[in-house]
Amino acid sequence: MRVDPSAVERASQSGFAAQALHRLGPHTLIVAVGLIVVLLPLVLPSNFYYRVVALVFINALAVLGLNLLMGFAGQVSLGHAGFFGIGAYAVALGPTHLGTSSWLALLGGVAIAGLLAFVVGRPILRLKGYYLAVATLGMGLLIAMVFSNETAITNGPNGMPVPRLELFGWRLSGPVTWYWISGVSLVLGTWVAVNLIASPTGRALRAIHDSELAAGVLGIDVARYKLLAFVLSATYGALAGSYYALFDGFVTPDAAGFLRSIEFVVMAVLGGLGSILGSIVGAAILIILPQALTVFHDYEHIVLGLIMIVFMIFLPNGIVPSLQARLRRRRT
Amino acid sequence: MSELLQFAFSGLTTGSIYALVALGFTLIYNASDVVNFAQGEFVMLGGMVTVFAAAAGFPLPLAALFAVVVAVAVGLLLHRLAIEPARGASAVTLIIITIGASILMRGLAAVIFDKNFHSLPPFAGSQPWQIGGAALLPQSMIVLLGSCIIVCGLWAFLTHTLMGKAMLATAANRLAARLVGINTSAVVGLSFAISAAIGAVGGILAAPITLTNYDVGTLLALKGFAAAMLGGMGHPLGAVAGGLLLGLLEAFGAGFVSSQYKDAIAFLVILAVLFAMPQGLFGKGAVERV
Amino acid sequence: MSILEVSDIGIGFGGLTALDGVRFQVEPGEIFAVIGPNGAGKTTLFNVISGLYKPRRGRVLLAGRDVTGTPPHQLARLGLSRTFQNLQIFFRMTAIENVMVGRHLHERRNVLAHFFTLPSVAEQNRRTRAHAAGLLAVVGLSDAADRPAGSLPYGALKRLEIARALATEPKLLLLDEPAAGCNPVETGEIDGVIRQIAATGTTVVLVEHDMRLVMKISGRIHVLDQGRTLSEGSAEKVRMDPAVVAAYLGARAGSEAQHARH
Numbered sequence: 007m008r009v010d011p012s013a014v015e016r017a018s019q020s021g022f023a024a025q026a027l028h029r030l031g032p033h034t035l036i037v038a039v040g041l042i043v044v045l046l047p048l049v050l051p052s053n054f055y056y057r058v059v060a061l062v063f064i065n066a067l068a069v070l071g072l073n074l075l076m077g078f079a080g081q082v083s084l085g086h087a088g089f090f091g092i093g094a095y096a097v098a099l100g101p102t103h104l105g106t107s108s109w110l111a112l113l114g115g116v117a118i119a120g121l122l123a124f125v126v127g128r129p130i131l132r133l134k135g136y137y138l139a140v141a142t143l144g145m146g147l148l149i150a151m152v153f154s155n156e157t158a159i160t161n162g163p164n165g166m167p168v169p170r171l172e173l174f175g176w177r178l179s180g181p182v183t184w185y186w187i188s189g190v191s192l193v194l195g196t197w198v199a200v201n202l203i204a205s206p207t208g209r210a211l212r213a214i215h216d217s218e219l220a221a222g223v224l225g226i227d228v229a230r231y232k233l234l235a236f237v238l239s240a241t242y243g244a245l246a247g248s249y250y251a252l253f254d255g256f257v258t259p260d261a262a263g264f265l266r267s268i269e270f271v272v273m274a275v276l277g278g279l280g281s282i283l284g285s286i287v288g289a290a291i292l293i294i295l296p297q298a299l300t301v302f303h304d305y306e307h308i309v310l311g312l313i314m315i316v317f318m319i320f321l322p323n324g325i326v327p328s329l330q331a332r333l334r335r336r337r338t
Numbered sequence: 339m340s341e342l343l344q345f346a347f348s349g350l351t352t353g354s355i356y357a358l359v360a361l362g363f364t365l366i367y368n369a370s371d372v373v374n375f376a377q378g379e380f381v382m383l384g385g386m387v388t389v390f391a392a393a394a395g396f397p398l399p400l401a402a403l404f405a406v407v408v409a410v411a412v413g414l415l416l417h418r419l420a421i422e423p424a425r426g427a428s429a430v431t432l433i434i435i436t437i438g439a440s441i442l443m444r445g446l447a448a449v450i451f452d453k454n455f456h457s458l459p460p461f462a463g464s465q466p467w468q469i470g471g472a473a474l475l476p477q478s479m480i481v482l483l484g485s486c487i488i489v490c491g492l493w494a495f496l497t498h499t500l501m502g503k504a505m506l507a508t509a510a511n512r513l514a515a516r517l518v519g520i521n522t523s524a525v526v527g528l529s530f531a532i533s534a535a536i537g538a539v540g541g542i543l544a545a546p547i548t549l550t551n552y553d554v555g556t557l558l559a560l561k562g563f564a565a566a567m568l569g570g571m572g573h574p575l576g577a578v579a580g581g582l583l584l585g586l587l588e589a590f591g592a593g594f595v596s597s598q599y600k601d602a603i604a605f606l607v608i609l610a611v612l613f614a615m616p617q618g619l620f621g622k623g624a625v626e627r628v
Numbered sequence: 629m630s631i632l633e634v635s636d637i638g639i640g641f642g643g644l645t646a647l648d649g650v651r652f653q654v655e656p657g658e659i660f661a662v663i664g665p666n667g668a669g670k671t672t673l674f675n676v677i678s679g680l681y682k683p684r685r686g687r688v689l690l691a692g693r694d695v696t697g698t699p700p701h702q703l704a705r706l707g708l709s710r711t712f713q714n715l716q717i718f719f720r721m722t723a724i725e726n727v728m729v730g731r732h733l734h735e736r737r738n739v740l741a742h743f744f745t746l747p748s749v750a751e752q753n754r755r756t757r758a759h760a761a762g763l764l765a766v767v768g769l770s771d772a773a774d775r776p777a778g779s780l781p782y783g784a785l786k787r788l789e790i791a792r793a794l795a796t797e798p799k800l801l802l803l804d805e806p807a808a809g810c811n812p813v814e815t816g817e818i819d820g821v822i823r824q825i826a827a828t829g830t831t832v833v834l835v836e837h838d839m840r841l842v843m844k845i846s847g848r849i850h851v852l853d854q855g856r857t858l859s860e861g862s863a864e865k866v867r868m869d870p871a872v873v874a875a876y877l878g879a880r881a882g883s884e885a886q887h888a889r890h
Contacts, residue, residue, distance in 0.1 A: 033745070076430070082429070082430050082433070084433075129613050130609075130612075132613075133612055133616070135429045136373050136429060136433070137567070137612055137616065139429075139430075139433055140560075140563060140564075140567070140608060140612075141608065141609060141612050143560065144560075144564075144605035144606075144608045144609055145605075145609075147560070147601075147602075147605055148602055148605055148606075151599065151601060151602050155598045155599060197745070198743045198744075201742060201743055201744055201745055201749070202742050202743055204749075204753065205741075205742035205749050205752075205753070206731075206732060206735040206736075206737055206742065206752065206753075206756070207737070207739050207742045208742070209721075209725060209728055209729050209732075210729065210732060212718065212720065212721055212725075212729075213718050213721070213729045215720070216717075216718035216719055216720050216721065217716040217717070217718060219680075219700075219712070219716050220712065220716035220717070220718065220792075221729070222699070222700040222701045222704075223678060223700045223701070223703075223704060223709065223710055223716075223793075224701075224704055224709070224729055224730050224732055224733075224792065224793075224795075224796055225701050225704030225705055225732050225733040225796055226701055226729075226732050227701050228701065234739060264556065265441075268437055268441070271434065272434065272438075275430065275431075275434055279430075280720075304448070304449055305445065305449065306445070307441050307442070307444055307445025307448065308442055308445035308446055308449065309445075310438070310441055310442075310445070311438045311439065311440075311441035311442025311443070311444075311445055312438070312442055313438070314434050314435065314437065314438025314441065314442075315419075315420050315435050315438045315439060315442065318424060318427070318431045318432075318434050318435045318438070319420070319423045319424050319435070322424070322427055322428070322431045
């Protein structure tokens with residue numbers, strides 16, 4: 007998408023505002039997210055709202071990882087929920103079948119997801135476009151299938167309970183606790199993402215997105231960086247999945263399912279690929295909307311499908327980038 | 339031996355449906371470079387609309403015809419309202435639009451129809467024929483024959499009618515086709531209509547055997563896509579061959595290895611094809627111009 | 629020792645032979661041009677040298693080391709860089725960020741450090757940015773530094789790609805039609821940039837159609853036609869070579885051109 011050159015010129019000539027914003031730089035975002043997390047409880051009336059926002063934060067964390075892969079490195083993935091599901095089932099299976107603590111299971115889940123991404127990533131990331139999309143889709147579906155079929159271990163489609171997280175004998179449960187756990191994690195996750203993007207690694211990823219050819223010629227090991235983005239997205243996804251399962255106390259194979267993968271992609275694209283704030287906005291919309299439309303529960307799919315089609319036709323760059331572009335134009 | 343034959347019959351039957359879905363994919367992809375993830379929903383519509391129309395009192399043939407008409411209408415709507423406005427958009431955008439369309443159609447089906455499984459009465463009786471020790475349902479034969487007729491009819495249409503040749507031209511080079519006066523937008527619309535029709539017919543023919551349900555579209559679309567890729571993306575003959583091959587692989591896999599992971603076979607096939615033979619059975623490797 | 633040696637390169641696509649037995653040597657510090665009519669195989673040759681294609685036969689030696697078929701990012705590490713005929717600019721990044729990417733090989737690339745707000749990373753970014761700003765000044769794009777590359781005019785993008793390729797501090801720079809689509813003023817700027825590059829000791833190999841530019845700045849010229857070597861030598865020698873003239877201008881017009889010059 008080409009930015010209007012005269013507008014950009016005027017913006018850079020308007021000097022102060024543009025310079026200031028540039029200098030404030032990426033770390034304002036972290037502060038902003040931190041402020042949201044800290045100040046929001048002042049307006050949340052009841053536990054129900056804490057629950058909804060906690061879910062937004064958890065999903066935003068997963069979507070942040072996906073955004074690093076899709077928005078910055080430019081690799082499409084329709085199987086992100088596979089990693090989410092691994093994290094979710096890790097904290098269920100570990101304590102239940104292996105007797106490990108939930109903390110260890112959580113770390114284990116993240117490690118397994120990362121390892122899987124590392125092993126599967128090399129061959130998969132050689133693909134591009136539709137082929138990559140379908141390969142990742144297949145990967146996600148296979149993971150979900152395993153959780154669904156291995157009934158002896160996972161209790162199959164009916165799902166299994168997840169032991170609560172404990173800290174020095176204290177049970178970490180309840181919407182308020184998880185609001186803070188997920189909120190702080192989101193701030194940390196944002197911090198890591200922002201740092202990464204503003205670094206040489208971040209530039210390498212963005213370069214790969216725009217032209218793999220040129221990136222290679224400039225000395226960037228394209229395969230290695232794509233793999234890095236993939237593994238990183240898997241760890242974000244698995245962590246979010248573990249939080250989700252621990253918060254809910256229950257996990258089903260849907261956690262790794264196709265529909266969830268699609269929801270993550272829609273959240274990322276809706277908010278704006280390549281925009282960290284967009285990941286949070288996208289997650290917020292897709293989580294809050296069904297809550298607001300609880301009376302239309304049966305119509306959930308219809309609404310989701312319509313949102314996907316309408317937004318992709320009219321706002322393909324996503325909400326946050328489109329707003330930013332409009333603000334930039336108005337500033338001139 | 340009879341076991342092998344049994345698997346073969348079953349595999350070819352489901353394979354024919356995959357072939358029809360894959361063929362629909364290929365038609366639309368060739369005409370517009372769009373991978374239509376909603377392809378499986380046309381099959382679903384074929385079955386479900388027929389079931390409900392028949393239940394509403396229409397005689398079966400009329401209900402079936404009605405179902406095809408509905409599917410074609412939906413296909414054309416999909417093209418006009420969702421694909422056309424997004425012409426030239428990135429691959430990710432188009433993927434989301436067609437997946438969104440499939441989710442929308444599924445949601446509508448769940449609401450308009452219901453979430454139960456339904457069946458249609460077999461067209462030629464339910465007494466299986468005994469061939470070589472294996473049982474072949476007459477309906478299976480109908481599916482195979484029907485698919486064959488559709489494929490041949492499509493081939494004749496593409497190579498012997500003006501409209502069909504216009505489609506081939508658009509697939510080969512859209513700009514050139516427009517320059518010689520072909521309305522490429524109409525051609526793409528037509529590809530959607532035809533894909534919807536063959537998908538719907540497949541759904542109707544298969545419903546007596548495989549049952550139908552608001553949700554069958556998703557997995558069918560994915561397997562159809564796997565078949566299209568196996569045969570070589572964009573090759574109609576490859577799509578058909580890929581579909582049949584996939585059906586056979588599934589049947590033998592389910593029979594000899596594990597029936598639980600039957601659906602996984604399609605995805606393992608996708609991954610294998612993508613890594614070992616990305617151009618598929620019939621495709622040629624493309625050379626990227628730098 | 630020559631910095632680039634291409635020997636007996638052969639490659640074809642789908643039955644069509646693109647290059648057939650091409651060989652030449654490039655000495656360090658010279659400006660070496662590869663010219664030829666359209667379809668002669670010049671860009672294919674570049675793609676073979678820069679590791680994008682693997683030739684069916686023949687070898688590419690970089691400073692005496694066999695690098696045939698070595699992937700591009702490893703060639704960059706060995707000191708080879710290039711620009712593209714069809715521009716491979718990072719359109720979503722700003723001009724200066726484009727050049728900053730070129731500094732990749734000279735940056736500290738410890739990924740773990742990049743996850744955290746460390747002063748070493750900030751310092752790295754500062755240094756990279758300063759270096760990139762310097763290169764933008766060399767190609768005359770300083771005031772476009774923070775503009776999205778997608779908003780820059782074509783001539784500027786050609787110069788941007790050169791700045792970006794220079795950021796890798798190459799020993800050998802391949803320029804694929806650097807003046808293509810440029811007006812005389814822009815071509816003059818490119819002329820100056822190339823001379824500056826060669827003055828620093830970087831060897832330049834360029835593919836170009838603009839004969840005036842080629843004749844002016846090249847030390848030696850290698851002529852390709854339909855994948856084969858037609859001639860090689862100084863600008864004077866090649867200009868007079870009847871085979872070259874015939875291939876480029878056609879036999880009749882060729883002799884006219886010869887006589888016209890005197």
